[in-house]
Amino acid sequence: MSNIVAIVGRPNVGKSTLFNRLLERREAIVDSTAGVTRDRHYGKSDWNGVDFTVIDTGGYDVNNDDVFQGEISKQVELAIDEATSIIFMLNVEEGLTDTDYEIHEMLRRSNKPTYIVINKVDSSKEEIDATEFYQLGIEKYYTISSATGSGTGEILDDIVKDF
Ligand code: GDP
Ligand code: MG
Numbered sequence: 001m002s003n004i005v006a007i008v009g010r011p012n013v014g015k016s017t018l019f020n021r022l023l024e025r026r027e028a029i030v031d032s033t034a035g036v037t038r039d040r041h042y043g044k045s046d047w048n049g050v051d052f053t054v055i056d057t058g059g060y061d062v063n064n065d066d067v068f069q070g071e072i073s074k075q076v077e078l079a080i081d082e083a084t085s086i087i088f089m090l091n092v093e094e095g096l097t098d099t100d101y102e103i104h105e106m107l108r109r110s111n112k113p114t115y116i117v118i119n120k121v122d123s124s125k126e127e128i129d130a131t132e133f134y135q136l137g138i139e140k141y142y143t144i145s146s147a148t149g150s151g152t153g154e155i156l157d158d159i160v161k162d163f
Pocket of ligand 2: 015016058
């Protein structure tokens with residue numbers, strides 16, 4: 001069985017930026033399929049000698065108000081079915097939204113190992129802003145800057161323990 005990590009979250013939170021960072025120095029996109037899985041990108045990565053596959057989800061229409069009922073919920077269901085672990089990415093710049101609550105509820109019900117990752121924490125100011133996300137009723141979250149890669153090592157240390 002291979003280890004699969006899926007990255008889910010609203011548009012523009014930084015999923016693809018993290019995906020590309022995890023794939024650095026590795027082969028680029030190895031597969032992408034049509035239909036419901038359009039714009040799901042698969043790539044290979046590794047951490048401390050442990051290999052895993054990363055799935056980047058997305059491709060939804062950012063301007064569509066019904067985006068959650070459509071593509072995002074579909075992508076979250078697929079991630080729940082397919083992944084070993086799920087990274088649920090949130091954006092500290094935008095703060096918590098109704099869609100974030102809905103995604104969180106789907107993931108909570110699934111009992112999949114889920115890592116709540118607050119992205120765009122580029123400085124200590126955003127570190128403080130990120131405490132807003134405790135409103136999800138969670139005990140732990142990770143803060144990262146996908147742009148610089150800071151914080152990603154801590155998540156990967158924990159994720160590879162699931163495998
Ligand atoms: P996706 O829609 O979730 O895949 O988001 P993208 O990865 O395409 O990123 C959306 C935008 O956020 C882009 O302009 C990125 O450059 C920017 N972005 C991603 N990660 C960070 C970060 O850690 N800090 C900041 N400041 N911007 C980021
Ligand atoms: Mg993307």
